[in-house]
Every structure is written in structure tokens, then in C-alpha cells.
């Protein structure tokens with residue numbers, strides 16, 4: 001059954017989006033470099049314009065889809081127009097790709113953004129029946145009021161901040177506040193009708209006091225992500241947790257030298273997916289975004305935790321059957 005979003009959310013969504021449009025007199029704050037320097041990450045080039053970055057997001061997603069010859073997402077029977085996916089962390093590296101990919105599949109999407117003006121600069125003007133924008137900060141329980149979740153069937157949460165102190169911690173936006181308190185607030189606010197919460201987490205969360213993870217965890221990022229995970233697991237929420245390796249390829253935060261040099265979003269497509277916390281490696285943001293979207297529809301991924309890496313080679317692209325096989329085989333490896 002198709003949702004009538006305009007009937008449900010007439011004034012709020014449009015006013016926020018209009019506000020966002022009016023506010024967009026300047027490019028959004030360029031994402032601050034992740035302080036994952038220990039993992040080789042370097043600066044985002046400040047000269048990279050908003051339009052260019054947006055073209056890259058959309059282009060990267062289109063490239064991903066073009067590489068999948070079996071089923072174009074729009075024609076895939078597994079994508080239903082009855083979904084309304086709330087994306088939290090949509091202005092981030094993985095989040096941008098998730099949103100672009102949902103839009104390319106004609107899946108109705110709602111964004112929860114601390115700064116709604118970023119929606120226009122990142123995703124352009126969109127029909128509000130397809131893309132809604134709400135303002136909110138997961139640290140504030142009051143921002144997660146029931147209207148945020150009205151009609152929402154699925155949530156993909158890819159919030160995060162830097163592992164080490166940086167400008168992105170301004171206003172106390174620390175790992176403790178975002179990865180622990182923000183996730184706890186979210187879980188406490190979720191409606192019982194939610195069909196799936198997909199949470200992007202990190203490899204190493206179960207080993208935060210063991211080298212080399214303890215270096216990454218100097219300011220607690222892995223510990224607080226684990227606390228967030230544990231709170232999700234202790235709830236009755238139908239969740240899927242995706243523990244990502246070090247993020248590579250494309251947009252546009254935590255931009256790393258590898259990506260700058262190779263300037264490719266197309267090679268690291270072969271997916272390594274398993275359960276537990278054994279992997280040590282990297283994963284393309286495109287692959288993480290695709291895994292999040294594919295997991296939404298797979299019953300076998302409900303209340304499961306996966307870890308994901310990707311390596312050069314052909315991957316599942318956006319083929320639902322290949323992803324199903326990957327998730328199912330992850331049960332045993």
C-alpha cells in the first residue's frame with residue numbers, strides 16, 4: 001500500500017525543506033578529516049565544490065548500478081514503494097551514498113539532519129513525496145519525537161564523529177555522545193512498527209582494549225560504538241548491525257590518500273562478509289551503503305551482526321540474489 005506522505009506530513013516536511021533551500025546560500029561545511037590518521041586517512045581537498053561532490057555521489061551510485069547487469073534496482077521486485085526509509089547521518093560519507101542509492105531506486109526517504117541546508121546542496125531539489133528532510137540531533141531526545149518516525153518502515157543509521165578530538169567534536173559531539181548516547185536515544189524512540197533498523201558500526205568494537213584497536217580507541221570510539229550496539233541488541237528492535245572496516249572510496253569525509261591517488265570508486269567491489277569481529281581491512285563506502293540497503297529486505301539478516309570488507313574484483317553490485325547469498329553464507333563463515 002502506497003503511503004500518502006503529503007497527507008501525513010504536509011507542513012513540516014515542506015517547511016523544513018523550504019527552510020533548507022533558503023538557508024543554502026553557502027556550501028555546507030566541508031566534512032572535517034577523520035582523525036583516523038593511524039589508519040592512513042588524510043585531508044579532504046578543500047577545493048572540492050559542492051556540485052562536484054554531489055555529481056560524484058550520484059555518479060558513484062550510478063556506476064555501482066551500471067555494473068549490475070542482472071536487475072536494475074528500479075525493476076527489482078525486492079524494492080517496494082511501500083517503504084519509507086529514515087536515514088540518520090545522511091550528510092556523511094556512507095549516508096550520502098545510501099540516500100543517493102535509495103533515490104535512484106525510487107524508495108521514499110526521510111533524512112534526519114542536524115543542518116537541513118545540507119540536503120539541498122548534497123541531493124538537490126527533490127519532490128517532497130520522495131525526499132523529506134527533518135531537523136534533529138540524536139543527542140537530544142526531544143529531537144526524536146514521534147513525528148520523525150511517522151510512517152517510517154525502515155531506518156539506516158550511519159551517524160558518527162571522529163575517533164580523535166577534532167572540530168567535529170565542537171559542541172560536545174564526541175563518540176560518547178554520538179555513538180553511545182545518540183544510539184541509545186534512537187532505540188528508545190523507535191516505534192514498535194519499525195521493520196528494520198540497520199546500524200553502521202565498526203570492526204574492532206569487541207577488541208577495543210587490544211592493540212592495535214586500543215590506539216583507535218584512545219578516546220573511546222570503539223567502546224562507545226560497542227555500548228551503542230549492545231543497547232540495540234538488548235532491545236526488541238529488529239536490527240541489523242554492519243561492522244565496517246576502514247572506509248575507502250569516495251565521499252567525502254575521512255577522505256584518504258588511497259582514494260585521492262586512485263580517484264576510483266569502481267574497483268573495490270568484491271565483498272567479504274562474515275559474522276563476528278575477525279576482519280582487519282578496508283571496505284568501500286559504496287559497498288557499505290549497498291549492504292545496508294540490501295539488508296533491509298532480508299529476513300535472514302534480522303537481529304544479526306555482520307562485519308564487512310571489500311577488495312578489488314567483481315562484487316555483487318546491487319543484485320539482491322547475490323547479496324542474499326553473501327548474507328546467508330556469512331552465517332557459516
Ligand SMILES: NC(=O)c1ccc[n+]([C@@H]2O[C@H](COP(=O)([O-])OP(=O)(O)OC[C@H]3O[C@@H](n4cnc5c(N)ncnc54)[C@H](OP(=O)(O)O)[C@@H]3O)[C@@H](O)[C@H]2O)c1
Nearest residue numbers: 089090091092093094114137138159160202246247253254
Ligand atoms: N572512517 C572509517 O574508516 C570508519 C571505519 C569503520 C566504521 N566507521 C563508521 O561508519 C559510519 C559511517 O562513516 P562515515 O565516514 O560515512 O561517517 P561521517 O562521514 O563521519 O558522517 C557522520 C554522519 O553522522 C552525522 N552526525 C554526527 N553527529 C550527529 C548527531 N549528534 N546527530 C545526528 N547526526 C549526527 C553527521 O552529520 P553532520 O553533517 O551534522 O555532522 C554525518 O551525517 C560511522 O559510524 C563511522 O564511525 C568509520
